[in-house]
Every structure is written in C-alpha cells, then in structure tokens.
Amino acid sequence: MISVENLSKRYGRHQAVDDVSFRCEPGTVTGFLGPNGAGKSTTLRMLCGLTPPTAGRASVGGRAYRDLPNPGREVGVLLDASAQHAGRTGREALAVAAQTMGLDRREVGAKLDLVGLDAAAARRRVRAYSLGMRQRLGLALALLGDPRVLILDEPANGLDPEGIFWMRGLLRDFADRGGTVLLSSHLLREVEAVADRLVVIGGGRIVAQGDKAELLAGGGTLVRARDTGALRRALDAAGLGAREATDGLVVRADSEAVGQAAADAGVVLTELRPDDGGLEQLFLSLTAAESSKEAGK
Numbered sequence: 331m332i333s334v335e336n337l338s339k340r341y342g343r344h345q346a347v348d349d350v351s352f353r354c355e356p357g358t359v360t361g362f363l364g365p366n367g368a369g370k371s372t373t374l375r376m377l378c379g380l381t382p383p384t385a386g387r388a389s390v391g392g393r394a395y396r397d398l399p400n401p402g403r404e405v406g407v408l409l410d411a412s413a414q415h416a417g418r419t420g421r422e423a424l425a426v427a428a429q430t431m432g433l434d435r436r437e438v439g440a441k442l443d444l445v446g447l448d449a450a451a452a453r454r455r456v457r458a459y460s461l462g463m464r465q466r467l468g469l470a471l472a473l474l475g476d477p478r479v480l481i482l483d484e485p486a487n488g489l490d491p492e493g494i495f496w497m498r499g500l501l502r503d504f505a506d507r508g509g510t511v512l513l514s515s516h517l518l519r520e521v522e523a524v525a526d527r528l529v530v531i532g533g534g535r536i537v538a539q540g541d542k543a544e545l546l547a548g549g550g551t552l553v554r555a556r557d558t559g560a561l562r563r564a565l566d567a568a569g570l571g572a573r574e575a576t577d578g579l580v581v582r583a584d585s586e587a588v589g590q591a592a593a594d595a596g597v598v599l600t601e602l603r604p605d606d607g608g609l610e611q612l613f614l615s616l617t618a619a620e621s622s623k624e625a626g627k
C-alpha cells in the first residue's frame with residue numbers, strides 16, 4: 331500500500347507540490363494524471379526518497395522508502411528510463427541489479443523474457459536502445475525483485491501502440507494478482523485504459539481523485555434530441571437543469587431520470603449516455619492553464 335500525506339515541495343519561491351495526499355491500495359492501478367510541470371515527478375521522487383519534501387510524508391507498506399531494508403524486493407521503481415548506465419548491455423544492467431538485491435541470476439533471463447527483450451537486444455549496449463527498449467528494460471529492473479508495489483513515471487513514453495497495449499496487460503495482471511501500481515501520465519486516455527482510480531494534479535495541487543468510473547461519469551448525463559428546444563422544455567418541466575455542451579445537453583441527473591423526462595414529454599432522443607466530459611474538461615482546462623503559464627515565462 332502507498333500512502334502520501336500532505337506532501338509539499340518548494341523550490342525557492344516556486345511551490346512545485348502543494349499539500350498532496352492520496353493512497354493506493356493492493357489490487358488496484360492508480361493513474362497519477364496531470365499536464366507537464368504539474369508536480370507528478372516531484373511527488374514520485376519524494377515518495378521514493380530521492381527528493382526531500384518541504385513538508386508531509388510518504389510511505390510504502392507502512393514505511394518510508396528510505397527505511398526499507400531491500401527496497402527492490404518490495405517496490406519496483408521506474409522514474410527515468412534514460413538514466414540507465416549507457417555502457418552496459420541490457421543483460422549486464424539486470425545482472426548488476428540482481429546481485430545488489432541478492433537475487434538468483436536466473437531472474438535476469440526470466441525478466442528479459444517478461445518484458446519482451448530478446449537475446450540480441452539483451453546483448454546490445456543500452457546506449458543503442460530506443461526509448462521504448464529503455465522503458466522495457468526499466469520495467470524489467472522494476473520487476474526484478476518481484477515486488478508487491480510498482481511506481482512508474484510516464485512508463486508509456488516511447489512505446490509504440492503495441493508496446494502500450496502490452497504494458498497495460500502487464501500492469502493489469504500485476505494488480506489482479508494483488509499488487510499495487512501507481513503510474514503517472516500526462517495523457518488522460520493513456521491511464522484511463524488501465525487505471526481503477528485516478529489522482530489528478532494541476533499546479534502542484536490535487537484537483538480531483540477517486541474511482542475512475544465515477545470521475546469520468548462526472549455525475550451527469552449527456553442527452554441529445556432531434557428537437558433541442560422541446561428537450562429543454564421537457565427537462566425544465568421535470569425540474570432538471572441542463573447546460574449546453576458541444577454535442578448536446580448535460581444534465582445533473584442519471585440516465586433514467588433524463589430518459590423518463592423525455593418520454594413523458596414525447597421527445598425523441600438521439601443519444602443518452604453518462605457524460606464523460608467532466609474529467610476531460612477539467613483536464614483540458616489544467617493543460618490550457620499550464621500552457622499559458624509556460625507561454626508567459
């Protein structure tokens with residue numbers, strides 16, 4: 331289990347992370363989502379004891395990362411796939427890590443197979459690896475000690491669509507076997523496909539967190555009709571407020587209540603579904619805010 335409590339990080343006058351708290355439970359994948367510069371990497375680095383927090387604390391399985399006697403056996407970490415020793419071959423990188431962790435060398439071959447690095451790739455020096463291959467090697471390093479927890483910063487970067495699909499399967503399987511996964515991304519769609527829970531960060535602060543389905547549903551319903559005016563009147567008559575969206579009306583009520591209101595008024599609907607615009611809109615506005623800040627620098 332991962333626990334982050336009131337973590338903050340200040341660099342000079344800049345508040346990179348501001349009072350961030352969340353938990354990740356065994357058997358779940360948590361997507362840590364935010365635009366570039368939102369504070370994801372800083373939070374993950376504090377969680378892994380690489381950056382000292384200005385305030386707050388974080389623990390994995392009840393202990394601070396730095397207090398874990400053999401961290402690689404408990405937490406698999408992939409923060410920067412490019413940070414690997416460029417002069418070593420993939421197999422050597424894993425062999426050195428296996429030795430440090432006191433593991434059987436056979437784990438090296440097993441993990442190379444697991445991440446899809448074949449014998450030829452394993453013999454090449456890391457400097458000749460593509461970013462996707464580095465991500466796979468980084469994942470093999472993270473998985474090497476068969477930890478129960480994985481912490482991964484933007485693991486899909488550099489992977490091709492087939493690689494992203496493969497990685498999602500691997501993470502899902504890891505969580506389904508009782509593991510805890512925390513992975514960051516700046517792309518909503520990327521984590522949406524694999525996460526059970528989402529923690530959304532913007533400008534260093536948590537702006538939303540919870541069950542993915544609930545967050546994406548946004549608590550509303552998107553509805554469209556041939557006659558939008560008649561639909562509006564039907565919703566008004568049923569006491570349901572609606573706001574205009576690009577592709578219809580969004581109503582703060584469930585689909586059944588909206589469908590009933592339309593049926594009562596004899597309005598023909600052309601679409602009725604949970605509104606997934608809530609999180610998408612929130613995320614877009616965060617990204618836009620970040621871009622305009624960048625432009626103003």
Ligand SMILES: Nc1ncnc2c1ncn2[C@@H]1O[C@H](COP(=O)(O)OP(=O)(O)OP(=O)(O)O)[C@@H](O)[C@H]1O
Pocket residue numbers: 341344345346364365366367368369370371372373516
């Ligand atoms: N060592 C540092 N010194 C000063 N400022 C820093 C340092 N590390 C990060 N920051 C700043 O803290 C903020 C958060 O950065 P962070 O890397 O955590 O964001 P991120 O969400 O991981 O984004 P990205 O995906 O771009 O890395 C940014 O404004 C960044 O410039």
